Amino acid sequence: MDIVYSAAVAAARKEGRALVALESTIITHGMPFPHNVETARAVEAIVRDEGAEPATIAVLGGVLHIGLEPEDLDRLGQASDGMKLSRADFAYAIATGKTGSTTVAATMIAARIAGIDVFATGGIGGVHRGAETSFDVSADLSELAQTDVIVVCAGAKAILDLPKTLEVLETNGVPVIGYGTDRLPAFWSRESGLAVPLRLDSAEAIAGHARARRDCGLSGGTLIANPIPASHEIAAGEINGYIAQALADAEAQDITGKEVTPFLLGRMFELTEGRSLTANIALVENNARLAAQIARALQS
Numbered sequence: 001m002d003i004v005y006s007a008a009v010a011a012a013r014k015e016g017r018a019l020v021a022l023e024s025t026i027i028t029h030g031m032p033f034p035h036n037v038e039t040a041r042a043v044e045a046i047v048r049d050e051g052a053e054p055a056t057i058a059v060l061g062g063v064l065h066i067g068l069e070p071e072d073l074d075r076l077g078q079a080s081d082g083m084k085l086s087r088a089d090f091a092y093a094i095a096t097g098k099t100g101s102t103t104v105a106a107t108m109i110a111a112r113i114a115g116i117d118v119f120a121t122g123g124i125g126g127v128h129r130g131a132e133t134s135f136d137v138s139a140d141l142s143e144l145a146q147t148d149v150i151v152v153c154a155g156a157k158a159i160l161d162l163p164k165t166l167e168v169l170e171t172n173g174v175p176v177i178g179y180g181t182d183r184l185p186a187f188w189s190r191e192s193g194l195a196v197p198l199r200l201d202s203a204e205a206i207a208g209h210a211r212a213r214r215d216c217g218l219s220g221g222t223l224i225a226n227p228i229p230a231s232h233e234i235a236a237g238e239i240n241g242y243i244a245q246a247l248a249d250a251e252a253q254d255i256t257g258k259e260v261t262p263f264l265l266g267r268m269f270e271l272t273e274g275r276s277l278t279a280n281i282a283l284v285e286n287n288a289r290l291a292a293q294i295a296r297a298l299q300s
Contacts, residue, residue, distance in 0.1 A: 001093060001207040003114070004069030010093050015118075016297035020047045021119040021149070024058040024068075024101035026284065027077050029084055029262040030122065031277060032269075036078035039281050043120070043288045050292030059085060062097035066114045076101065084258050086139045104151065105143035108221060117298055119212070120151045120291035122284045124223065126156035126165030128260065129247060136260070139166065144221040145172035150210060152224045152291040154283040155185040155192065158236075159264045162192050169223065170197065176223045177206065179290060185227040188279045189236040196225055203290065207297035213229045226290050232282035233279035234275060242271040248252035 005013065008142035012019055022043060027036045044054040055067045058076055065072065072206045076082070076099075083093055083100030090109055104124050111119050125138025138160075144151065153268060156165045166184065169176050178184065178196030200206050207223060213222070227233075246267040255263045268276040 002063045004063055004065050005114075006055070006065070006069050007024065008053055009055045009067030018052035018292065018299055019055050019114075019116045019118075020052050020288065020291045020295050021107055021114075021116045022047075022054050022056040022288070023075060023104060023107040023119070023121050024056055025084055025103045026122055026279070027056075027073070028079060028082050028101040030265060031280065033077055035277060035281070037073060038285060040073055040077070043284055046285055046288045046293070047120070047170070047292045050289055052292040054288075054294045055111075055114065055116060057102050057107050059083075059093045059098065059100045059102070062094050062100055064094060064110060064113070066110065066116075085141070087143060088139065092294075093214040104140040105138075108143050108147045108149045108151065109174055109295060110164075111149050112147050116149070118152065118237055118282070118295040120152045120288040120292045122280055122287065123155055123157040124151065124153050125261065126160040126162070127168055129159075129161045131161060131164065136257075141168050141172065141174075144169065144174045144223060147220065147221050150206070150222045150224060150285050150291075150294060152226055152287045152294065154187050154228050154287060155225045156187070157265075158192075158239060159228065159246065159259065159261070162186060162194060165228060166194055172220075173278060175209070176225060177209070178208070179224055179226040181225070185225050186236060187283065188228065188234045188239050188276060190227040190230060190233050193236070203293035203297040204300075206294050207300070210298060224290070225293070226287050228279060229284040229286055232279050234272065235278055239272075239276075242276075245271055
């Protein structure tokens, strides 16, 4: 398999500097242009400011890219026909020369291939509401059960069934660790009303936990739930009404499969008059900062 490392990532690997993986679906399906490219560049800058090198991951023309050059990021940010890649179609895109952005699951796979231990995202996928009849459960959850990467997020996306998502993570033995909190964050909101199973309060403690897991021979990922900064949150009591409306609109328009999440995020942008996007950007940046700190702590 051909792998292309960006010049900056290649230099960091050679010098033994800390690396942080970043997904690309947030660029192609999570935000409108130009907010997507602006956010991607801002997130990369935050990782560098914290002393690590960002590695934004994508498949371009069938080639796995670990780190994107500026011109590649611009093209991806304006692409309209790229695939949204998860475990099921990751190898297909490579084998057939396709271009695609990587979801949480696919980014974890690529990070593991590249030897990157830490990955920052916005929110993971999970169990969709109504999954008891639709069986719509994100591959992110099974990937966390099997792929050794630390994933820093603001919890699962609030449009999902959070209690069921937490239960599936527990069933699969995935450590869910609240960063400085005893409550599970809910993406745009700092609290979901659910208790987080575990808590750690520093990047160094998270790195120590990772070492202990390896010493115990435990495989699989670790989920770090990092609440959105209080100054940018949309309280659960307010956001839940918008979520209910967005879900009803998706059902009325018969939106299914991989199109559900981007549709709902777009509808939330409309219903909140842009506030959901502002919050989304803030939480991604917050997660990138913590991920870089963890990556550096793993080196000490």
